Amino acid sequence: MLSASRSISRHCRPLRAISSSLSLENNSSSFTAIEGGGCHRRKRILTTPFNTTSSPHYASCRVQSTISFDAAAYFSNSPSLSSTSPSAEQQTNPATITSSNTISLEHQFTRQQAEDQIQQWIKKNPLIAPYKAEECLAKLWVEQQQIFDKWTSQSPSSSSPPILITPNTVNLCISAWCYSKKGQIAAERAQRLLNWMENLHAPSSSSQFASLLPRPNYQSYALAIDAWSQAAVIESSKGSAATTSTSKTIPDATRVGFNCAKRAEDLLMRMQAKHEELQRLGRYNSELQPDTNVFNKVLMGWSHIRGGTKASAIRAMRILDLMQELHHHQSRDVPSWQGIGLSKVQPNLHTYKCVIYAWGHASHTLEGPDRAEEILRHMLSISKAGNNFGMEVLPDEECFHIVMKSHAELVRRRGRGDISNAERAQQVTDLLNWMELLAVRRTKPKIAPTTESYRLALSAWAWSHHIDAPKQVEEILFRMVRACELNRNQMRDIQNEGLNSKDSITLAVTPETKDFNTVINCCSFARGVGVPKDELDDDIKLAQQLALTETYDVAEGVLDALLSFPYASPDSATFAGIIRACVNLLPDTDERDVRVIELFRLAYQSPNTAAKSSVIPERLQAPAGGGCVDANVLRQLRYALPTEEYIRVREEFEEHRRKNSK
Numbered sequence: 001m002l003s004a005s006r007s008i009s010r011h012c013r014p015l016r017a018i019s020s021s022l023s024l025e026n027n028s029s030s031f032t033a034i035e036g037g038g039c040h041r042r043k044r045i046l047t048t049p050f051n052t053t054s055s056p057h058y059a060s061c062r063v064q065s066t067i068s069f070d071a072a073a074y075f076s077n078s079p080s081l082s083s084t085s086p087s088a089e090q091q092t093n094p095a096t097i098t099s100s101n102t103i104s105l106e107h108q109f110t111r112q113q114a115e116d117q118i119q120q121w122i123k124k125n126p127l128i129a130p131y132k133a134e135e136c137l138a139k140l141w142v143e144q145q146q147i148f149d150k151w152t153s154q155s156p157s158s159s160s161p162p163i164l165i166t167p168n169t170v171n172l173c174i175s176a177w178c179y180s181k182k183g184q185i186a187a188e189r190a191q192r193l194l195n196w197m198e199n200l201h202a203p204s205s206s207s208q209f210a211s212l213l214p215r216p217n218y219q220s221y222a223l224a225i226d227a228w229s230q231a232a233v234i235e236s237s238k239g240s241a242a243t244t245s246t247s248k249t250i251p252d253a254t255r256v257g258f259n260c261a262k263r264a265e266d267l268l269m270r271m272q273a274k275h276e277e278l279q280r281l282g283r284y285n286s287e288l289q290p291d292t293n294v295f296n297k298v299l300m301g302w303s304h305i306r307g308g309t310k311a312s313a314i315r316a317m318r319i320l321d322l323m324q325e326l327h328h329h330q331s332r333d334v335p336s337w338q339g340i341g342l343s344k345v346q347p348n349l350h351t352y353k354c355v356i357y358a359w360g361h362a363s364h365t366l367e368g369p370d371r372a373e374e375i376l377r378h379m380l381s382i383s384k385a386g387n388n389f390g391m392e393v394l395p396d397e398e399c400f401h402i403v404m405k406s407h408a409e410l411v412r413r414r415g416r417g418d419i420s421n422a423e424r425a426q427q428v429t430d431l432l433n434w435m436e437l438l439a440v441r442r443t444k445p446k447i448a449p450t451t452e453s454y455r456l457a458l459s460a461w462a463w464s465h466h467i468d469a470p471k472q473v474e475e476i477l478f479r480m481v482r483a484c485e486l487n488r489n490q491m492r493d494i495q496n497e498g499l500n501s502k503d504s505i506t507l508a509v510t511p512e513t514k515d516f517n518t519v520i521n522c523c524s525f526a527r528g529v530g531v532p533k534d535e536l537d538d539d540i541k542l543a544q545q546l547a548l549t550e551t552y553d554v555a556e557g558v559l560d561a562l563l564s565f566p567y568a569s570p571d572s573a574t575f576a577g578i579i580r581a582c583v584n585l586l587p588d589t590d591e592r593d594v595r596v597i598e599l600f601r602l603a604y605q606s607p608n609t610a611a612k613s614s615v616i617p618e619r620l621q622a623p624a625g626g627g628c629v630d631a632n633v634l635r636q637l638r639y640a641l642p643t644e645e646y647i648r649v650r651e652e653f654e655e656h657r658r659k660n661s662k
Contacts, residue, residue, distance in 0.1 A: 111164050114140055118172045122179050130176035130189065137173050140164045148209055160212055167214045170197055174223040183234035184260055190227040191267070194220055218287050221271040222294050228264035229301035232257040236306040250364070254307040261301035261312065265319070268298050291344035295323050296351055303358035310365040316358040323347050349393050352379050356399055360406035369406040373427070376403050394445065400435055401452055404428045408460040421464035428460040429476070450508045454480040455515060462522040470523045470551045474558065477519050481565070483509040516562040517573050523555035524581035545587065552585035571610045572622055572630040575603035579636040596640045597649055604629045604653050625661030629653065 114136050121129035144164045151161035174193050177186040197220065199205070200213040207213070236257025268290060275289045302308075302316040326345040356375050362368035376395055383394040411424045432453055439448035454476055461472045487509055527548060559578050562570050579599055586592045604627035620631040638646055 111140070111166065111169060114164075115169055115172055118169075118176060122172075122176050126176070126179040126181070130173065130180050130182075130186065133173040133176040134189075134193075137165070137169065140169065152208075161209070163212050165214050167197070167217050167220060170214050171217075171219045171223060174220065174227070178223055178227045178230065181230070181234060183231045184256065187224075187227040187231040187260060187263065190224045191263075194224045218289075218291075218294075221267065221288075221290075222297065225264050225267050225271075225294055226297050228260050228267060229297045232260035232264065232301035233304045233306070235260055236308075250309060251307055254305060254309070257305040258309075258312060261298070261305060261315070264298050264301045265315065268294060289344050292323070292346055292348055292351065295319060295345060296348075296354065299351060299354035299358075303354040303361070308358060308361050310362050310368070313355075313358040313362040313365075313368065313371070316355050320347060320351060320355050323351065347393070349396070352393055352395070353399055353402070356402050360402045366410070369403065369410055369424070369427075372403045372406055373431075376400070392445075395447070396445065397435070397447060397450055397453070400431055400447075401456065404431050404453065404456040404460075407431075408456050408463065411460050412463040416465040422466040422468070425457075425460040425464045425466070425469075425472070428457050429472070432457045432476070448508055449483065451480075451510055451512075451515075454483075454509065454511075455518075458515060458518050462518055465525070467526075467547075470519070470526050470554045473519045473522050474554050477511070477515060477558065478561075480509060480511050480515065481561070484511055484567070511565070511568060513562070513568045513571055513574065516558055516565075516568065516570075517577055519558045520555045520574065520577040520581060523551050523558075524577050524584055526551045527584040548585040552581055555581040555585075569609050570606055570628060571608070572603070572628045572633055575599060575606075575628055576630075576632045576636050579633065579640055583636070583640045593641055593645060596637065597645070600629070600633070600637055600649060600653070603627055603633055604656055623657060623661070625657040625659070626653070 118129070118133045118136060121132050147161050147164070170193055174190045177190040177193075180186050194216055197214050197216040200207075201210055201215055236254050238253045238256075271288070271290050271294070278288065299316055299319055302312050302319065305312050323345050324347060327347070330345060352375060356372045359368045359372040359375065376399055379393050379395045379399070383392065407424045407428045411421045414421055432449060435447060435449040435453055439446070457476050458473050461469045461476070466472075555578055559570070559574065562568060562574065579596055582592060582596050582599065586595070606628050608622050608626075608628050610622075622628060622630040634650075637649065641649065
């Protein structure tokens, strides 16, 4: 009889030769089972359906969010569900149910085995782990329904039947979607699992075992919020697919990321509302109360949207204001909660850092860097006053770098000719001065400028194209060199004396060749900056030439400093920049040609310490025995010298290269 039923089933369902299947239907978003084999089968709703079609995202993800589960084919070591599912005859005869439901539990997956298997899937292959985890959860749900049916028919003496699905089991499935990095699809599926657990305990649910079924806890909401926060970053990073007509148009990928971050915020508000509802009913549950970690997950979504706008920064600021309000309210009402715990919501360093990042990376607005700097200064003031209830919010180096980089990027986007570029560059220098002052004061934790701090200040002045930029970058570079020498001297003294200092001395500041090259290139492109183009008299031309000569002296002094610096050496970009500076800044005389020839000879006599690049074609790199001379240096030499001089100097170089390449 069983074989005949299977034969009929194979003919009627050629694509899915199983007698019991399980699906997560998108329209009702409920677990449903199709019972009975062959052509005569009926659907039984196992849980109370809940509607998810109100969200516009479900319509676009219908294909991806549907599971077709063949339990017998997937779990080959478990018996087919056709042998355990009650038939129509068994459902009408309780005695038949009791006799036929003697299921061999040793052939079924237990809860612990299923959870261990899901964890292994996440570790081995996170891309397909969520699909397998949902299949495993679906099988456990079918087995759980069979246990409930058997328990009801037998009328057992014990209080409750065994439970195969717990909140931890469902949370593992949600966690699998978080680790899959599938963006919006993963977030949709994670929230569907959360909605399913909530509907198991909805007032409309008529199941007598509803109190035993998994109920969403803090981890459930935190994982779903994290999934939406990750989706905001992943979806907004698909910038190549976004079409922008003008520079002021917000990309489509950024809009999708914005919507994902809003879904994370909505889920946080839903979690907070459930907590407040339980509190009003007198059933205070501290486990469901959102804490600082959950708020920070939402802030990560708002702040790290690629191409973030002023709107995303304002939403992040609103989350910070809400955290401060909740902290004040909860701290005041702690006695009424009978000392259950202090406030779980309190802004910390990571909170403020996310808000600073949101304002610092808010494009299409000019006030972003200024607002980020205001928050940075506010952090220092409340840390100094001790008004954060013991939570340390003293800004670290990363906070300073976010603000400095936002100022520098704004200078770069504005380009040459903007009169406010010098003011922005000066703001970056002021922040660098502030970090040096905090390093002298020895704050706890210690704040000291790093190589990145000086490098951001160099870039800001170099991008400003201001008339004072060469002198400013020279001063910052030599401050960087002095900081490096100071760090190395302190480390040398500690090693010689054998002292164990609590404040470890590290080489936080180490100038590299590219830092020296930044100053040289800033000088080489300073020609014509700040000089009127028409009606130039002799006095103005003379003053202009003197200023350009001083600028070249700055570039030459930086080259001499690099040649004598023990921790860096010049490369081909260094000599290409200094030859360009010589051509752009000095008058076209025989003395300039002599100086260019001297620099070129120094270039091919200097050893090339740079490694071979796999990106740059080999014909453009420095040849063997050619020192620091590559195609770019030869191009600058050709522009600088007359044809006869260039040929003569080039022959000298080729002869030197042949001798040293052997």
